[in-house]
Amino acid sequence: MKFKLFLLFSFACQFSFAQLSPKTILLKADRVFDGVEMHQNWFVVVKDTRIFMVGDQKDLLQIKFKIDTTINLPGQTLLPGLIEGHSHLFLHPYNETEWNDQVLKESRAERLVRAVNHAKTTLMAGFTTVRDLGTEGAGFDDVGLRESINSGLTIGPRMMVAGRAIVATGSYGPKTDVTELDLPKGAEESDGEHLISTVRNQIGHGIDVVKIYADYRWGLNKTSMPTFSVAEIKSVVETAKSTGRPVAAHAGTKEGMRRAIEGGVETIEHGDNGDAEVFNLMKEKGIALCPTIAAGDAISQYDGWKRGTLPEPARITQKHKSFSAALAAGVTICFGGDVGVFPHGDNAREMEMMVEYGMKPLAVLQSATSINAKVFHQNEIGQLKAGLKADIIAVSGNPLDNISTIRKVNLVMKDGVIYKLNP
Ligand SMILES: [Zn+2]
Numbered sequence: 296m297k298f299k300l301f302l303l304f305s306f307a308c309q310f311s312f313a314q315l316s317p318k319t320i321l322l323k324a325d326r327v328f329d330g331v332e333m334h335q336n337w338f339v340v341v342k343d344t345r346i347f348m349v350g351d352q353k354d355l356l357q358i359k360f361k362i363d364t365t366i367n368l369p370g371q372t373l374l375p376g377l378i379e380g381h382s383h384l385f386l387h388p389y390n391e392t393e394w395n396d397q398v399l400k401e402s403r404a405e406r407l408v409r410a411v412n413h414a415k416t417t418l419m420a421g422f423t424t425v426r427d428l429g430t431e432g433a434g435f436d437d438v439g440l441r442e443s444i445n446s447g448l449t450i451g452p453r454m455m456v457a458g459r460a461i462v463a464t465g466s467y468g469p470k471t472d473v474t475e476l477d478l479p480k481g482a483e484e485s486d487g488e489h490l491i492s493t494v495r496n497q498i499g500h501g502i503d504v505v506k507i508y509a510d511y512r513w514g515l516n517k518t519s520m521p522t523f524s525v526a527e528i529k530s531v532v533e534t535a536k537s538t539g540r541p542v543a544a545h546a547g548t549k550e551g552m553r554r555a556i557e558g559g560v561e562t563i564e565h566g567d568n569g570d571a572e573v574f575n576l577m578k579e580k581g582i583a584l585c586p587t588i589a590a591g592d593a594i595s596q597y598d599g600w601k602r603g604t605l606p607e608p609a610r611i612t613q614k615h616k617s618f619s620a621a622l623a624a625g626v627t628i629c630f631g632g633d634v635g636v637f638p639h640g641d642n643a644r645e646m647e648m649m650v651e652y653g654m655k656p657l658a659v660l661q662s663a664t665s666i667n668a669k670v671f672h673q674n675e676i677g678q679l680k681a682g683l684k685a686d687i688i689a690v691s692g693n694p695l696d697n698i699s700t701i702r703k704v705n706l707v708m709k710d711g712v713i714y715k716l717n718p
Pocket residue numbers: 381382383428633
C-alpha cells in the first residue's frame with residue numbers, strides 16, 4: 296500500500312519527488328538479462344536514478360546498506376529498458392489514415408497530441424528509449440517533445456530525434472497529379488552544396504541524428520531509385536560528424552545502400568534489396584542494418600495480404616532473403632521496426648519478427664538493448680550494470696523461451712522512476 300502511494304505520488308510529480316527522496320530499491324526476479332546474457336536468480340539494486348549493484352541473490356546477505364523498498368518479481372525476468380531503433384512518434388498506422396493525409400490534412404496540434412499519447416504508450420510497453428527518425432511533416436516538434444519529456448511536463452521514452460529529415464528535391468511525397476501544385480513535403484528538400492547549410496540548420500534546431508533518404512520511389516513507374524550522389528552523402532556525413540552527430544540513411548535499393556555505405560553513414564534503414572555483396576561491405580565498415588521487418592509486413596497486410604497465406608507478396612519473400620543474407624554476412628542488426636506504420640506500443644512486433652526471420656531470441660534481446668545502445672553511442676543505457684542509468688523493465692516468463700513474453704511488461708522504470716508496476 297505504501298508503495299502504491301509512492302507510485303500515485305510519483306505520477307503526479309515524479310521528478311521533484313525523486314529529487315527530494317533518493318531511494319534504494321532492491322529488485323528480485325527469477326532471471327536477469329543484463330544486456331548481454333541471462334543470469335538465474337540475480338538481483339538489481341537501484342539508488343536514486345542509477346543502478347547501484349547487480350549480482351547473485353546468494354550474495355544478498357552480505358549487503359550492509361539500507362534497502363528502502365524491496366520489489367519481488369516471482370516468475371519474471373528483469374531486463375534493461377528496451378531501445379526502439381526506428382520510430383515515428385508523429386505517425387499513426389496507415390490503415391487508419393494514409394501517410395499522405397496525415398502529412399496534408401492533420402493539424403500540427405493533432406499530430407502533437409497523438410505523439411504525446413504515443414510517447415506514453417511506448418514507455419508503458421517497456422521501451423524507455425527511442426531513436427525517432429523524422430516527424431514526416433511536423434517540423435521540429437520532436438525536439439519540443441523530447442524536451443517536454445526530459446523536463447517532466449509529460450511522460451515518455453528518452454528520445455534521440457531526427458527532426459524534419461532530409462530528402463533530395465523532387466524525390467519525396469506527398470505528390471499530386473495537379474502538376475502546378477507544390478505540396479508541403481514530409482521532409483526537408485535539399486541538394487548539392489545546400490546540403491551543408493540544411494544539416495547545420497537542422498542541428499541548430501536541436502536534432503540528435505541526421506536522417507537522409509538515399510533512395511525513394513521516384514523512378515519511372517514509381518520504382519525505388521537512388522536520390523543523392525555519393526559526394527552529396529559524404530558532405531552530409533562530414534558536416535554532421537564534425538558536430539558529433541551520426542547519419543542514418545533510408546535505403547532499400549542495392550545502389551542506394553552502396554552509396555550510403557560509401558558516403559559513410561552509420562546505419563542503413565530497411566535494406567530490403569541488400570545482397571551478400573552490400574552486406575559484406577556493411578560488415579567491413581561497421582555499418583548497422585535496421586531491418587524494419589514489421590513495417591514491410593504491416594504494409595503488405597494493409598494491401599490485403601493475410602499473414603501465413605499464399606501467395607506470399609514478392610516483397611515479403613525478398614525480405615526473408617535479404618535478412619538471411621545480412622545475418623550470414625554478420626552485419627550488426629539494430630532493432631527497429633519503423634513503428635508508427637503499425638501501432639505504437641506494439642514495438643515488440645519487430646522482435647517477434649526478427650525471431651521468425653531467423654535470429655536467435657538471445658541475439659534479439661541483445662540487439663534491443665546493449666547493441667542499440669552501442670550503435671547509437673548511448674553508453675549509459677542498454678545494460679544492467681553498476682553506474683548506468685536505472686532504465687529497467689520486468690516481464691512475465693522468460694523471453695528466451697518465447698520472445699512474445701517481452702509483451703508482458705509488469706515493471707517500467709526510467710532514470711530510477713517507476714512508471715508502471717503491476718501487483
Ligand atoms: Zn521510418
